[in-house]
Amino acid sequence: VKRHMRPHPERFLNRELSWLEFNRRVLEEAEDETNPLLERLKFAVIVASNLDEFFMVRVAALKNALAEGDVSPDLAGLTPLQQLERISEGAHGMVEELYATLHDGILAGLAPRGLRIISPGELEPSVRGSLARYHRDEVVPALTPLAIDAARPFPMLSGLSLNLAVLLAPAAEGEEERLAVVQVPGGLARLVRPTGAEGMVYVLLEDVIRAEIGALFPGQEIRDVAVFRVARDSELDLDDEGGTDFLQVIEEELKNRRRSGIVRLEVEDSISEPLLSLLSSLLDVGPEDVYRVRGPVDIRPLMQLVDLPPLEDLRDAPLKPQVTVKARGAELFELLEERDVVLHHPYDSFDPVVSLVSSAADDPNVLAIKQTLYRTSGRSPIVRALARAAEAGKQVTVLVELLARFDEESNIRWARRLEEAGCHVIYGIRGYKTHSKICLVVRRGRQGIRRYVHLGTGNYNDRTARLYTDFGMMTTDPEIGEDASSFFNALTGYSDPPGMKKLVMAPTQLRERVLRLIDRERERAQGGQATEIQAKMNSLVDAEIIQALYAAAGAGVRIRLNVRGICCLRPGVPGLSENIEVVSIVDRFLEHSRIFYFRNGGDEEVYLSSADWMPRNLDRRIELLFPVESTEGRQKVLRALEAAFRDDVKARVLQSDGRYRRGTRWAGEPPFRSQLELHREAVRAAERMRQAADVDLEPLAAPEG
C-alpha cells in the first residue's frame, strides 16, 4: 500500500541510497586494516552478496517502475529514474573499491601466508597434468557450448550463474563476428585445488575451462574470452533475515513488457570492446548496468577460505556464548516460576532456549507446546524436541514459515516429519508472513496450569543465534501466557483475533501502538515531563512513524536511534530533528535485536519486538511486540541499548546529508567497542553465577546441532 504523501526531501532519505550507505559500512570493515585478514575477506564477500540481492530485488523493482512509466518521486523526492542513476553511480564506485581492497589489501596480504588464487599457467608442469585430467574427466562432460546467431537466439541464462563469453571470428568473409557462451558448471567446486600443488593454492574453475577453450570450438578462431554474470529480477522480496517473500503483485503484462529482466551485467575488465558490445547488445543491457570488475566475477565462493584451519591467527578469536542459565527439566520450570529470564544472544548461549523446548518435550506434566518456526532446519534440536513431544502424546502446534516457496522440496521435508510425529503443522498464514518468534509451553503444576512463554527478536535457529545479536525472554507472566494462547488460537484459526493484555500483534495493533507510545512521549514533553525515546532496529523506513518521531522531537523529546541498516529518517535538521541522533553498528555479529524504550515521565517502558519500523513489518507480517517488566531484565536490555550509543569503535553516526561518520573518540578514554563489552559482561555474569552456585565444574558437552 503506497501511502500518498508529497515528497519531502528535507525530511526523508531515500531508502535505496541509505541501503547503499549500509553496504558501504560493511565495505569499510573489509577495508579496515585493524581487522584480521580473513575477517576482512568475510566482510568483502558479504558486501558482494548483499549487492547481488539488492540488484535482484530493489533495482529490479525500480526498473519495473520505470518500465511502467512511473515518474512519481518517492518521499525523498527522487523518481525511479533518478534513483537508478544514483544507485548505478554509487554501486560502480563501491564495486571498484571492493575489488581494490580484495586484491591489494586482502589477497595480497594472504599470499605470503601461502593462500593464493592463481591461473593454471602459473602451476608447476607436473601439477598441470593433474589439472588437465580433472578437466577432461570432470569438467568437459558438464560443458555445453552454445553458439548464438539469428537462428539460435540467446539462451536463457539463469541469474547469477557464471558464464564464459567467447568471441569467434566470422564464419565467412564479409560476415560478422559471432558469440558463443559456455556456462561454468554450477555443480563443480568453483575453487579447484590441483592435486600435487603445495600449500593453499587454488585455481578458479572458469580459468581451468578457459585454458582449454579451443578444444570446445575446433577449427574456429577465438578472438576473445571473458567471464560474465547477469543478475535478474528475482520477483522476490527479501527480508532482514535472508528469507524471501514473493512480491505481492507482479502483473503479467508488465513482466512481458520488460526487456530481458536483466538488471546488471558483470564482466571481467579484460574484456575486449567488440565482445562487450556484442554481449550487451544481445543481452539488451545499457552501459549504466555494466560492471567491469578486476575478477573474479562472483566472489561469494571465497567464503570457504575464511574457515581454513591453518590460518587461525588471521581470524578473530571466537567470543564464546556464555551459559548463564543451566537449569533443565523441572528445575528450569521452577526457575521460571520464580523469575523471568532475559537472554542476549550470542553473548548468552542459546542453550537455555533449546533446553526449554526439550525439557518441555520430556516433562510428563507438559500438556502442549506451541511454537512459530521461521528459517530453521531439520537438524535443529528444537525441531527434534517438538517431534519427540508429539510422539509422547503432547499436543504440539507448529507454525512453519517456509524459507521460500520454490525451495519447498528440502524445506518441507522436516515439516512433514513433524506432522508424521503427530504435530499439528500450519504452513503459514495466507497473505501474511509469520515473522514473530514465540514458544508457549502449557504445563500442569501443583498450583494448577502454568504457561511458560519464550519470546524473541530472533529465530529459533541455533546457528544464527551464534551470529546475530538477539534478545529473548522466558516468562511465566500469566497475562503474557494468556496472550500467547490467544495469539496461537488466532493463528490456527481457532479463534478470531483477540484483544490482548500485554502482547501487541501486527498487522492488527502494532503500528497504532508504536505511534501511540511515541505520541505519548510528545504529550509528556509538552507537559514538561522527563521524556526520552531510544530504539534499536534493523531498518527505519515507515513514513508515518518517522513523522511521529519528528513531532516528538519537535516537542523536545530526546530521541536516540540505533538503526543497523536502512534509515530514511534525516537527523540533525534544524527545526525538525536536532534532538534525534542515529547510530549504526556494523561489527562481528549482525545487529538484529529490536528494542524500544520510552521514558514515559519516569515510569519507563521497555519493549522487545520481532518487527522493524517498516511498512512491510507493520502491515504485511505477523509480528509481536512485548514488554520487558522484570527489573533485572530491563536493566540488561537497557545496558545493551546504552552500549551501542557509547560505542566509539564500530559505531557510525548518521549525518543529516545521509552519510555516516565514525563517532568522536574522547581523548583519554579507552576505546569502547560495544559487542566486545557486552561479551565481557556476559563472561562476568557467568563467572558470578559459577561462584555463587559454588557447583562442581562439570564440563559442558558440545552443544547440539
Added chain:
Amino acid sequence: MTSRTSKPAESRDVAGGGEPVVAPALEAGALENRPMAVLDMGASALRLVVAEAPRGEPPRVLEEASRAVALGKDAFTSGRLGAPTIEAALRALEGFRRIMDSYGVARYRAVATSAVREAVNRDTFLDRVRMRAGIDVEVIDGSEENRLTYMAVRAAFRGDETLAGDDSLLVEVGGGSADISFLRRGEPVYSGTYALGAIRMRQNLSSWHGSHEQRVRLFRRHVQNIIEDIRREMPLREAGQFVAIGGDARFTADHTVGEATDARVRRVDRERFLAFCEETAALDEDQLVERHRLPHARVETLAPALLVYQELLRETEALQVLVPEATLRAGLLLDMVRTAEGHGIEDFSKQVLASAAALGEKYRYDESHARHVAYLATRLFDELRSEHGLGERDRLLLEVAALLHDIGAFVSLRGHHKHGQYVLSVAEIFGLSREDMALISNVARYHRRATPNKSHLPYMSLDSEARVVVSKLAAILRVTNALDADHLQKVRDLRLLKTGDQWVLEVDGAGDLTIERLAALARADLLTEVFGRKLSFREAGGQA
C-alpha cells in the same frame, strides 16, 4: 421433551462421549482439579473459556477463544441453520476441542441459546457437533441464561454495595432476544425475555429498503412497542440504576470511559451513554466499520442493540449505566464451580422465591395464605424426607408451587386451579427453567379437585420421573393447603408421627380446627395413594 436428568447445573464428563481426550501421563491429580471449560453458542459467535478453579477459589481463566459464526442470521430468518453456517460452526468447535484437549480439560459445559434453540434442525445439528467435535451441547432457555448471567453480575459486584442500595434494571441485549431483570435490593424480582434481539430485529428489516434514518425510526418504534409491554410487567420507572450487560454494552464502555482495566464494573454517565448511542445510530453499517475498524458481522448488532439500551435507559431514572465484566461464560464457570462443590439451584432459593412472590403480587395473591401454605408444605416435605426421597431442588419447586397455587383466581375463582396451571406454565420466574415451570404448574394444578390422571395432557407431557415428583409434591400441597382452608393461618405448625402403617398428622393450632381437620382428611387422598399410608389427624395436646 427434555428429561429431568438434563438439569441445567449438570456438566459433562469429557471421557463420557466423543473422541478420547489426549491426556498425557499426569501425576495422580484429582480429576476435579483439572481445568474445565465452558462453551457458549450464541447468535453471532461461538465462544470458549478454559479455566481452572482450585477448590474453594474463584475460577481463573486460562484461555478464551471466539469465532464469529452467524447462527442467528440463519435461525431468525429461515428458521433453519444453513449448511455453510453449520460447517463454520463445526470447524470452530473442532478448534475449540483442540484447545480443550491441550489443557486436558476434564469437565465442560456447552450451552446453546436462542439461535440454536429456535432452529428447526437443531437436533441434527447438535448430533453432528457431537460426532465431529465430540462436544455435547445443551440447549438452555432464557431463564437459565438469566440466572447464569445474574451469577456473573453478582460476582462482578461482589464487595460493592451498589446493587443492594437502589432498584436496578438489568438488561442484556443478545442476538435473538433481550433478557431483562428488575432487581430489588440486588435480588431479581421480575425477569423476562423479550423480542428485542439485535440480530433478529435487523433480519426482520433485511428485505426492507429505505434510508438509514427511516430504518432507525422503524427500529425505534418496534423497541418502544415492546417496552410498552415490559412496562406492564415491571416498574421500569422505579429503577434508579441501570446495569447493561453484553458485548455491545462493553463496547460502549470502551469508547466512553476507556477499556476495562481491573475494574469489574465500569460506570458510564447517563448522558454520555445516550450520546454514544445517538452517534452510533446516526451512522450506517459501512460508516461504523470505518469508524471503529470492526468486522462487519460485529457492527450489525451494534446499532440495534444500542437502540434497545438507549430506549430502556430513558425509561428509568438511572444517572449512570453500570457495565459489569459479566458474561454468560463467566456465569457458566461460576455455576460449574458451585455444582462441583455440591451446590444446586437451591442456593438461589432467595432469588427464586423473591421472583415468585413478585409474580404472586402481580396476580394479587393472598400473600399471608400463600406464605403460610408454603411454610406448612415445606414442613411436611421435611417430615416425609425418608419417604419421598426427594432433594432440595424439589423442595424449592414445592415452595414456589405452594406460594402460587392460587394465582389462577385472578382470572376467575371458578376452576382457578386450571387457570393457575396455564399462567404458571408460561410465566417466568428467575432461575427456573421451562421444565421447572411445567412441573410447578402441575403441582399447583393438583392442589384441589382432581388428582393426576392419564387423561390430563399437561401432566402426561411430563416424563415419567417428573410425573412421580408432581404426584408426591401435589400430595403434600393438597393436605397443607387444606390446613389453611379458611385463610386465617390457625394451624401454626405440624408434625408427622409415623407409627406402623398409620400416619398421624399432629397439628399445633389455635381455635376451632374442625374445618381444617375435615378438609385435610379429604385432601389426604393423593398422599395415601402415593405413600400407601392412611392419615389421621390430631391436635397437639388434644384428641384425634
